[in-house]
Amino acid sequence: MSAAPGRRAFLALAAGVPAAAAGCGGRSGPRARLRLATGEAGGAYEVLGQRFAAELRRGGLDARVLRTAASVENLAMLAGGRAELGFALADSADRAVLAERLPVAALARMYMNYVHLVVPAGSPVRSPADLAGRRVSVGAALSGTAVSAGRVLDAARLRRPAVVSTLGLDASARALRAGRVAAFFWSGGVPTPALAAFARTTPIRLLPLDGLVAPLRRAYGPVYEHAAVPAGEYGGAGPVPTVGTPSYLVCGASLPGDVAFTATRILFASRDRLEAPDAPGGRLDRRYAIGTGAVPLHPGAARYYRSTYG
Numbered sequence: 001m002s003a004a005p006g007r008r009a010f011l012a013l014a015a016g017v018p019a020a021a022a023g024c025g026g027r028s029g030p031r032a033r034l035r036l037a038t039g040e041a042g043g044a045y046e047v048l049g050q051r052f053a054a055e056l057r058r059g060g061l062d063a064r065v066l067r068t069a070a071s072v073e074n075l076a077m078l079a080g081g082r083a084e085l086g087f088a089l090a091d092s093a094d095r096a097v098l099a100e101r102l103p104v105a106a107l108a109r110m111y112m113n114y115v116h117l118v119v120p121a122g123s124p125v126r127s128p129a130d131l132a133g134r135r136v137s138v139g140a141a142l143s144g145t146a147v148s149a150g151r152v153l154d155a156a157r158l159r160r161p162a163v164v165s166t167l168g169l170d171a172s173a174r175a176l177r178a179g180r181v182a183a184f185f186w187s188g189g190v191p192t193p194a195l196a197a198f199a200r201t202t203p204i205r206l207l208p209l210d211g212l213v214a215p216l217r218r219a220y221g222p223v224y225e226h227a228a229v230p231a232g233e234y235g236g237a238g239p240v241p242t243v244g245t246p247s248y249l250v251c252g253a254s255l256p257g258d259v260a261f262t263a264t265r266i267l268f269a270s271r272d273r274l275e276a277p278d279a280p281g282g283r284l285d286r287r288y289a290i291g292t293g294a295v296p297l298h299p300g301a302a303r304y305y306r307s308t309y310g
Contacts, residue, residue: 016017032061037077037086040140040168042194044113045087045247048274055270056263069168072096078104078252085255085263089113089144089187090153090223092244094294103253106292107264107301110284114227115148115243116195117177118184121203121235124208125182128156128207133163137175140168143147148245149185155215173198183207187245191233199234206234208239223293248292260300266276268308 019170036053039045041293049065056063068074074086075093079102087110088096096102119125125134131153138153139145146166153162164250167175172184173195186195200202206229227244231237249267251260271284290297290305297305 037074037083044189073142101108105298137172258302
């Protein structure tokens with residue numbers, strides 16, 4: 001079945017070709033060396049990246065994983081030619097394109113990330129407002145979590161600023177257990193394996209953040225959405241409303257078109273084996289994959305989507 005004219009015209013525009021050519025397919029692409037910038041150990045990006053790299057190699061591409069602090073570092077690496085592919089949160093990627101003018105493009109919108117604001121189960125902290133003057137880890141420096149966390153704290157309008165530490169997920173969990181921080185942020189899929197493992201030994205609670213979605217959208221646009229961590233995750237009794245933002249598979253804008261086409265094709269051909277986070281929004285879907293906000297769709301990826309829409 002053919003795509004709707006609006007979608008077809010959009011894909012043709014993204015690819016820089018006339019709309020009349022939007023039904024053209026593409027060849028499988030050349031062998032290429034690809035460095036895939038992922039994230040912290042135990043986080044969804046690192047786990048998913050290892051699986052995706054294996055699929056790329058199976059598809060004839062020479063792919064290796066680079067463990068990083070995640071989104072912000074990944075975008076800088078792509079712009080600087082130190083990686084060819086990477087994962088990034090939508091808010092970090094939008095900022096990179098709109099404010100920093102980095103030469104990056106998108107291959108796909110991947111899955112929904114959830115902002116986790118974690119406190120000990122017995123903590124007196126019940127809302128972000130209660131973090132005024134308390135020490136909070138906002139995530140590793142150069143991570144997308146730190147971008148999202150900073151914006152959440154601003155939107156919460158604390159009476160006094162929180163005392164901020166920049167710790168990665170594992171270090172944040174250790175600091176929470178030791179009482180060195182009152183809370184920590186993590187932005188990732190549900191469940192995040194390392195956080196789920198932590199919750200099995202240290203009772204935790206997630207703070208609801210649904211009241212902050214509207215001010216975040218007013219300030220930064222539709223990269224933020226209403227979301228909920230499902231009941232039962234991390235030991236929680238009920239669903240926890242929070243802030244969601246998509247993850248993108250991104251690349252350097254100069255990535256050859258045939259390579260971008262092949263990587264995107266492999267992504268969707270292997271999506272059941274990739275096992276992206278299985279909470280709502282976790283499954284790759286071509287209908288939504290082109291929705292990458294301010295980040296332009298790479299022409300090679302657009303060619304792949306045209307070939308599937310017919």
